[in-house]
Amino acid sequence: MRREPIVLFDNGSHQCLMFDDLVTGDGIQSNQFLITDSGQSLLLDPGGDLTYTPLSMELSKCISLQDLTYIFASHQDPDIIAALDKWLLHTKAKVITSKLWARFLPHLTAGYLTVSHGISTSERVIALPDQGSVFSLGKSKLKAIPAHFLHSVGNFQLYDPTSKILFSGDMGASLLDDAQPVSNFADHISSMEGFHRRYMVSKKVTHLWANMVREMDVEMIVPQHGRSFKGKEMINAFLTWVESFDCGIDLLQQQNYREPK
Numbered sequence: 001m002r003r004e005p006i007v008l009f010d011n012g013s014h015q016c017l018m019f020d021d022l023v024t025g026d027g028i029q030s031n032q033f034l035i036t037d038s039g040q041s042l043l044l045d046p047g048g049d050l051t052y053t054p055l056s057m058e059l060s061k062c063i064s065l066q067d068l069t070y071i072f073a074s075h076q077d078p079d080i081i082a083a084l085d086k087w088l089l090h091t092k093a094k095v096i097t098s099k100l101w102a103r104f105l106p107h108l109t110a111g112y113l114t115v116s117h118g119i120s121t122s123e124r125v126i127a128l129p130d131q132g133s134v135f136s137l138g139k140s141k142l143k144a145i146p147a148h149f150l151h152s153v154g155n156f157q158l159y160d161p162t163s164k165i166l167f168s169g170d171m172g173a174s175l176l177d178d179a180q181p182v183s184n185f186a187d188h189i190s191s192m193e194g195f196h197r198r199y200m201v202s203k204k205v206t207h208l209w210a211n212m213v214r215e216m217d218v219e220m221i222v223p224q225h226g227r228s229f230k231g232k233e234m235i236n237a238f239l240t241w242v243e244s245f246d247c248g249i250d251l252l253q254q255q256n257y258r259e260p261k
Helices: 049-059 084-088 112-116 185-190 192-197 203-214 230-241
Strands: 007-012 014-019 032-037 040-044 068-073 094-098 124-130 133-136 140-146 156-160 164-171 219-221
Touching: 032 049, 032 133, 040 133, 049 084, 084 094, 185 192, 185 230, 203 230, 219 230
Parallel strands: 040 068, 068 094, 094 124, 164 219
Antiparallel strands: 007 014, 014 032, 032 040, 133 140, 140 156, 156 164
16 A cells, blocks of 8 residues: 655645655656645656556545646656656646757657647647746745756756755665655765766766755755755755765766777
8 A cells, every 4th residue: 555645845835745655666766746835736757657647646636637737847757757648638737847858748749649639748848948947836936946967968956945845856866765864874875876976967067056055045855766855964965975076977988988899
């Protein structure tokens, strides 16, 4: 039996929920998020076919699927938005994503949506400029925060000023099967290090990102995979760590680009 979603924040009118146990089979553990405020709702990084059915069933206990206002796709990966055609068919939601990926999203949707249902993918997409944007959800404001090359060339994170939660996508991701807050940062590093060294483009970018987050009022960083970072002390520990090592292109040498024999 699936457990109830984790309540990350709830002040009576604004709520943030996390679903962390919906992936089955060979798929990597992933977290999906629902933010609601004053009758409007946003679904963050809903995933692909592995999560569509269980996620839609869980969401229907919280909201009317037809009334879903937005879907936020941080980037283009399969575990982010591969079930796009189903969400377009069964909800009226607009899809918020980078302008770099907006024109590629129709490749994830089947022709029957247009032919049989008159649904145009391009008309349902809100394309984000590189600098990000602020938009309304109910009576609250949400911010699309630039996180380009962490790891996607067109990558955004979602910051909720009401809850002070930064939904950080792959930044902070850990290869674990639960999403409880980190309690011992030193012990947690081993579950993050390999992923960040390979998937983050360079130390320059992680440093720029960490500088940005330090200027924000963040009480919790919640990645798409694995455990979250709660409280200023734990967040600062993560920021200091993630900007401190070479990753991505920093590690590449000529031997990485040789014709295989």
